[in-house]
Amino acid sequence: MRTDLKIIEQWIKPGSHVLDLGCGDGTLLDYLQREKQATGFGLEINQDHITTCIGRGVSVIEQNLDTQGLGNFEDHTFDTVLMTQALQAVRRPDMVLDEMLRAGREGIVTFPNFAYWKLRWYLMRRGRMPESETLPYKWYNTPNIHLCTFKDFEALCYRKGFRILNRTVVDGEHQDRWLSRLWPNMLGQIAIYRITREDS
Amino acid sequence: MPDPLPTDSVGIVTPQTLHFETPITLACNRTLESYDLVIETYGELNADASNAVLICHALSGHHHAAGYHSKDDRKPGWWDSCIGPGKPIDTNRFFVVSLNNLGGCHGSTGPSSTNPETGQPYGPDFPVITVRDWVHSQALLADRLGIECWAAVVGGSLGGMQALQWSLDYPDRLRHAVVIASTPRLSAQNIAFNEVARQAITSDREFHQGRYYEYNTLPRRGLMLARMVGHITYLSDASMGEKFGRELRDQAYKFGYDAEFQVESYLRYQGERFSESFDANTYLLMTKALDYFDPAYEHDNDLAKALRGAHCEFLVLSFSTDWRFTPARSEELVNAMISARCKVSYAEIDAPWGHDAFLIPTPRYTAIFEAYMDRVAREAGV
Numbered sequence: 228m229r230t231d232l233k234i235i236e237q238w239i240k241p242g243s244h245v246l247d248l249g250c251g252d253g254t255l256l257d258y259l260q261r262e263k264q265a266t267g268f269g270l271e272i273n274q275d276h277i278t279t280c281i282g283r284g285v286s287v288i289e290q291n292l293d294t295q296g297l298g299n300f301e302d303h304t305f306d307t308v309l310m311t312q313a314l315q316a317v318r319r320p321d322m323v324l325d326e327m328l329r330a331g332r333e334g335i336v337t338f339p340n341f342a343y344w345k346l347r348w349y350l351m352r353r354g355r356m357p358e359s360e361t362l363p364y365k366w367y368n369t370p371n372i373h374l375c376t377f378k379d380f381e382a383l384c385y386r387k388g389f390r391i392l393n394r395t396v397v398d399g400e401h402q403d404r405w406l407s408r409l410w411p412n413m414l415g416q417i418a419i420y421r422i423t424r425e426d427s
Numbered sequence: 428m429p430d431p432l433p434t435d436s437v438g439i440v441t442p443q444t445l446h447f448e449t450p451i452t453l454a455c456n457r458t459l460e461s462y463d464l465v466i467e468t469y470g471e472l473n474a475d476a477s478n479a480v481l482i483c484h485a486l487s488g489h490h491h492a493a494g495y496h497s498k499d500d501r502k503p504g505w506w507d508s509c510i511g512p513g514k515p516i517d518t519n520r521f522f523v524v525s526l527n528n529l530g531g532c533h534g535s536t537g538p539s540s541t542n543p544e545t546g547q548p549y550g551p552d553f554p555v556i557t558v559r560d561w562v563h564s565q566a567l568l569a570d571r572l573g574i575e576c577w578a579a580v581v582g583g584s585l586g587g588m589q590a591l592q593w594s595l596d597y598p599d600r601l602r603h604a605v606v607i608a609s610t611p612r613l614s615a616q617n618i619a620f621n622e623v624a625r626q627a628i629t630s631d632r633e634f635h636q637g638r639y640y641e642y643n644t645l646p647r648r649g650l651m652l653a654r655m656v657g658h659i660t661y662l663s664d665a666s667m668g669e670k671f672g673r674e675l676r677d678q679a680y681k682f683g684y685d686a687e688f689q690v691e692s693y694l695r696y697q698g699e700r701f702s703e704s705f706d707a708n709t710y711l712l713m714t715k716a717l718d719y720f721d722p723a724y725e726h727d728n729d730l731a732k733a734l735r736g737a738h739c740e741f742l743v744l745s746f747s748t749d750w751r752f753t754p755a756r757s758e759e760l761v762n763a764m765i766s767a768r769c770k771v772s773y774a775e776i777d778a779p780w781g782h783d784a785f786l787i788p789t790p791r792y793t794a795i796f797e798a799y800m801d802r803v804a805r806e807a808g809v
Contacts, residue, residue, distance in 0.1 A: 244768070268765065274774075274791055281742070281772050282798035288761060289774045299762040 231311065231419055232258070234395050235335050238421050239263055243306040246331060248292060248323070249313035252276045253285030260285070267305060293318045297326040305331035312417075314338040315371040321383060328389065328424050337419045340396075342376035342412045361416060377412045384422060393421040428495040428503075435511045436503065437469045437494035437518050444534060445571060451564060454719075457554040460543065464568055465490050465534035466526040469510060470518035472573070477807040479574040480516055481565060481601075482506065482525040483582030483589035486657070486713045487705060489533035492525040493518075506583075508788040515796035516581065520809040524572065529564050530556040530712045538708030539640065549708075551637030556712055558585075558720045562592045566600065578807040579603035579800070583785035584752065585713070588720045591760070594737040595722055603803050604737075605796075607744045608785040610756035611730050611763065612721040617751065620660055621714040624653035628707045637708050650707045651698035658697055663748035663781030723763075730763035737764075741771040742799045744792070746784035772799070 232255050239245065243265045247256050250269025253276070259265035269287045271277050280287035290299075292313075308331030314320050315338050327334040339361045340346075349357035356366040364371065375383075377396070384391055396407045396415030407415040432438055445464050452458045467490045472479060482492050484505070493510035495503055510516045510523055527535040530553065538553040545552075569577065580590040580601045587609025594604045613621070628634060631649030635642050659667075671690035686692040723730040741764055745757035754775045764771040776792045778784035784792075 266768070266770075268771075277772075277774055278791075278794050278798050281774075281795055282802060284802055285772075286740075286770050287772050287774075288765070299758070299765065301766060304766075 229254075231337055231397060231417065234397070234419055235309065235311070235337075236263070238333075238335060238393065239265060239307055241265075243267075244304065246270070246300065246305045246308045248297075248308065248310040248327070249316075250276070250280065250285070250287060251311075253280035253283055253287065255309070255311070256280075256285045257283050292323060296322075297330050300330040302329055303332060307331055307333045307335060309335045311335075311337045312339070315374050317373065320373050320375075321387070324383070324387065324389070324422075328422065332423065333392070334422045335419065336380075336422065337417055338380070339371075339374070339417050340377050340412065340415050341374040342378065343416050344413050347413075377415065377418050380418070380420065384420075389422045389424060391420055391422055393419075395419045428498050428500050430498075435513045436507070437511050439498070440467050440469065440491075440494040440496065440504075442467050442490055442496075442534065445568065447564075447567060447571075449567075451560075451567070453554050453560045454557040455554050459529070459536065459554065462529060462536035462564075463534065463540075464526050464529070464536075464564065465531075466524060466568070467491060467493075467504075468525075469493055469523040470521050472522035473807075473809060475808075476522075476574050477576070477578060478521050478804070478809045479569075479572070479577050480521045480523050480803075481569070481577050481580045481593075482510070482516070482523060483561075483565070483580065483586035484525070484528065485582070485584040485586045486717065487701070487710075488586065489531060490525050490527040490535075491533070493523070506786065508786065509793075509796065515793060515800050517800065517804065520804040520807075521578065521800075524568070524574075526565065526568060528556070528561045530709060530716070532706030532709040537706065538637070538712065539706045548638075548640040550640060551708065553708065553712070555715050555719075557716055558588050558592045559596065561589055561716070562596050565589070565593070566597055569600065575600065577601040577603075579605055579803045581605040581607075582609070583607040584609055584782065585717055585720075588717075592720075592722060594739050594741070595733060598736050598738045601739045602806065603740050603742070603799075605742045605744075605799065606757075606760065608746055608749055608752055608757075608782055609743075609760070610752040611723065611760045613718055614756075618718050620656060621718055623656050624714055625711055627652035627656070628711060631707075634707065637711075639707070645702065646707045647699070647702040650702040650705065650710060651695070653707075653710060654701040654705075655694045655698040658694060660751045661782045663750065663779060665748060666780045666783075669779070730760070731766035734763055734767035734769055737767070737769055741769055742795075743771060743773045744785075744795065745773075745775045746778045746780070746782070747775055748779055749782045749784060751782040 241263045245267035247269040270290045308327040346357040396411040398416045450458045450460045491504040492506045493504040512519045527533040530537045538549045542549040580593045582590045587606035590604040628649035631646035633644045634646040674689040722733045726732040745754035761773040
């Protein structure tokens with residue numbers, strides 16, 4: 228399993244009720260169901276992924292976050308709402324985060340760091356929109372319409388009153404390196420945040 | 428029947444009639460002292476009876492879901508596209524049971540059957556049957572066949588309502604419910620269309636208050652109109668446009684009131700054929716069963732509350748152009764299931780054929796159905 232998923236797995240209590248936004252082929256939910264006796268749903272719009280989820284016994288709902296939101300999930304239905312590598316692709320990340328922490332008690336979010344030094348260097352040297360292994364798109368066809376840096380994300384959390392319970396920074400191979408821990412916003416490629424509302 | 432027979436066909440099948448002597452009490456508080464159910468089965472029941480799948484039919488359906496009755500049959504059963512060796516409901520793995528529901532007109536006891544008390548056909552004296560009654564009778568059928576727990580109960584449209592009702596009334600007697608192109612209750616518009624159909628039938632002079640059998644006639648005109656209006660709701664604007672457009676039977680307008688557009692003659696033909704082969708009282712009964720279906724009604728109109736007793740897993744599928752039971756109606760059901768913490772998967776299939784799309788295999792529909800039923804089979808150990 229991908230290292231980021233292994234890190235996330237540690238934050239899920241056994242028997243949790245989990246919602247996975249953009250659950251892909253259901254790898255994580257399948258693992259959580261088997262190893263943590265978790266229950267819950269994945270939301271997905273990719274047709275092949277939906278079929279794969281259904282075949283492996285992961286409950287999946289075809290639902291588009293951008294157009295349908297999470298309004299069909301009641302408040303505090305889930306122990307954890309997950310979103311791996313999708314925050315930067317939604318139309319309103321701030322509203323999605325609000326919704327995540329309404330439907331669930333905790334949220335776990337992973338996203339690429341646009342302040343990673345290689346991206347800074349790419350932009351500075353070439354003066355063009357950075358492309359990398361984690362962001363392998365042109366500016367005009369990228370699904371990543373709301374890229375941000377770790378600092379940006381934390382500023383948003385502060386503004387919204389979210390409490391950051393954990394933060395782990397990994398590289399493109401999802402490895403936890405000491406260098407990226409030293410100076411995350413410069414040296415970290417992908418961050419995994421565990422957040423909650425301050426009052427909860 | 429095509430020659431040679433396709434390898435994914437169940438081939439020639441023979442219906443059987445099962446007689447039930449124990450009285451069944453219905454939702455309307457009336458009792459049927461005895462009754463027949465006509466069924467077809469495909470595939471083999473395994474030793475621990477874990478591989479049985481029940482197929483529930485829709486409004487005008489019946490027990491003949493797959494295969495052919497004889498070599499001369501032009502068309503196979505109504506869901507042959509999904510039932511057979513290697514098809515989503517794989518008869519190499521599953522034992523498939525398909526029945527004609529009570530109140531039907533294809534051999535099971537219904538309005539056209541003889542009322543033992545009078546020696547005449549029941550006609551309007553046949554009790555109104557509900558989805559719940561059907562599921563009750565299907566449970567008695569399962570007892571008779573030695574099936575304690577269905578691997579899955581599967582149905583489209585009105586059939587999907589039966590699958591849903593199964594999950595509520597017999598939660599421990601099915602492991603999966605597949606609810607396709609269905610709804611948790613009819614809307615006012617749905618009921619309105621049914622009422623037009625009923626009015627068409629009952630206002631036909633040949634209807635004779637439902638006793639047309641005794642007058643040796645049929646309310647053909649009324650049933651034809653009912654079918655025509657129903658048929659329109661099964662198709663989409665786009666699929667009718669594609670099939671007929673504004674095409675004329677002849678070259679020019681005739682400035683009269685005969686069937687000039689192709690769509691008119693198609694509807695007339697379909698309606699006429701249906702009116703010869705389907706019983707008008709059964710049509711009334713089926714539309715009423717549709718109207719009454721509302722499992723939330725007994726739970727303060729809270730569908731999630733109704734679903735809290737369900738233990739099975741669900742697959743819910745809708746079709747993008749279905750305006751009879753729109754994707755929104757399926758989503759209403761799915762949301763109640765989510766709220767009740769049921770295990771449910773949902774997909775909206777892009778298909779141009781309206782409500783009828785559930786009968787037509789498309790790559791995505793087939794892939795999802797196959798993936799789900801494959802898991803059902805694996806769980807059943809086949």
